[in-house]
Amino acid sequence: MSTVSTIHVLRDLAALALVTSKFIASLERANAVIARAQAEGREITREEWDTALALDDAARARLDAEIAKAAAG
Amino acid sequence: MENQTEEPEGKDLFASRRFWGVVVAVLGPILNQYFGIAGADLEGLTNTIVVLAGALISLWGYVSRRKRITSVAGVPMTQTTKLVILVLPLLVLYGCATPAKTTEERLYYAYASLVAVRDSAATLLSAGRISVDEAKKVQAKADDVRCGLDLARSQLGGPAPACDRARLTAYFKDLAQPPTTAAGWLDLSSRVLFDLERQLREKGG
Numbered sequence: 537m538s539t540v541s542t543i544h545v546l547r548d549l550a551a552l553a554l555v556t557s558k559f560i561a562s563l564e565r566a567n568a569v570i571a572r573a574q575a576e577g578r579e580i581t582r583e584e585w586d587t588a589l590a591l592d593d594a595a596r597a598r599l600d601a602e603i604a605k606a607a608a609g
Numbered sequence: 610m611e612n613q614t615e616e617p618e619g620k621d622l623f624a625s626r627r628f629w630g631v632v633v634a635v636l637g638p639i640l641n642q643y644f645g646i647a648g649a650d651l652e653g654l655t656n657t658i659v660v661l662a663g664a665l666i667s668l669w670g671y672v673s674r675r676k677r678i679t680s681v682a683g684v685p686m687t688q689t690t691k692l693v694i695l696v697l698p699l700l701v702l703y704g705c706a707t708p709a710k711t712t713e714e715r716l717y718y719a720y721a722s723l724v725a726v727r728d729s730a731a732t733l734l735s736a737g738r739i740s741v742d743e744a745k746k747v748q749a750k751a752d753d754v755r756c757g758l759d760l761a762r763s764q765l766g767g768p769a770p771a772c773d774r775a776r777l778t779a780y781f782k783d784l785a786q787p788p789t790t791a792a793g794w795l796d797l798s799s800r801v802l803f804d805l806e807r808q809l810r811e812k813g814g
Contacts, residue, residue, distance in 0.1 A: 554736065555809065558728040566721030567707055570714045580717050585767070588720040592755060595727035599748050602731040606741045 562591075712792050716761050719795060722802055723758065727751050729809045750805055753777045757798030764791035777801065 569584050709718040730747040733739045739747075756772035763769045778787050780801055788794045 550736070554732045555729045558732055559725045562721045562725040562728065563707070563718070566718050567709075570717060571708050573714070574708060574710075580713055585717070585762075588717060591724050592720055592727070595724040595731075596748070596751070596755075599727045599731045599734075599744065599751075602734045603741055603744050603748065606734050606744070 565591075712761075712795060713765055716758060716765070716791065716795050719754075719758055719799055719802060722806065723751055723754055726754075726802065726805050726809060733809065747805060747809070750801060753780070754798045754802045754805070757794050757801070761791040761794035761798065764794065 566588070569580065569588075573580050573584075707718050709715045726747065730739065730744050730751075734741070734744040752772075753776045756770060756774060757777045759767070759770035759772060760774055760777075774787060777797060778784055781797065784797075788797055
């Protein structure tokens with residue numbers, strides 16, 4: 537395998553690993569909350585909902601910031 | 610004399626018995642856990658039988674193989690393709706592994722998936738794997754999904770969102786009328802969300 541294709545593979549692998557870790561981290565958090573609620577025999581609390589919404593708002597802001605950064609070059 | 614009818618040296622992934630064996634072994638438990646197919650009790654013994662059947666098909670493919678796998682749906686098998694094949698099923702499996710059962714829990718999980726989609730888009734944009742325009746489209750679609758999830762939550766007693774629900778329903782040309790239940794809005798949003806996830810996973814590969 538040439539050096540260029542090795543770099544391509546490593547770059548793709550790095551992007552894939554990052555995306556994977558983001559997915560896993562976010563879903564892991566949600567699964568933990570759901571499992572805890574089930575174990576305690578209750579519904580998801582108001583605070584847990586607020587946290588979920590705040591996390592999405594924060595993720596939205598991060599993507600907006602990344603878009604602005606990329607657009608600025 | 611040159612042999613004119615010589616067969617190609619390799620075969621496609623989808624022609625591999627080992628591949629389909631793995632698909633069978635993995636699909637049963639996923640269908641059971643994620644989709645909760647009505648009437649399809651894959652718990653316990655039945656679940657084990659499905660996994661064993663898949664393993665046997667894989668084993669059969671292994672012992673009887675004559676050709677190496679050299680392509681996937683016609684795309685040549687490169688090192689990158691191998692990595693994607695290795696990692697993507699793990700992602701899908703992980704994404705499917707949620708304890709969420711009720712509509713409220715599924716809704717909560719969907720909000721987390723939305724965070725994952727936005728974060729993935731930000732990561733892919735910073736890695737140069739998607740363009741600014743593509744990232745903007747992801748953001749817009751994610752906003753529409755958020756609207757649907759908020760609408761679903763409002764049906765469960767949450768606050769009424771001020772978003773434009775028509776933007777979400779516009780994705781579905783054959784939709785007779787907007788949903789009236791939390792599960793309906795959740796399903797509608799999830800369909801857009803899954804499509805977004807799929808697109809990002811493909812970009813990630």
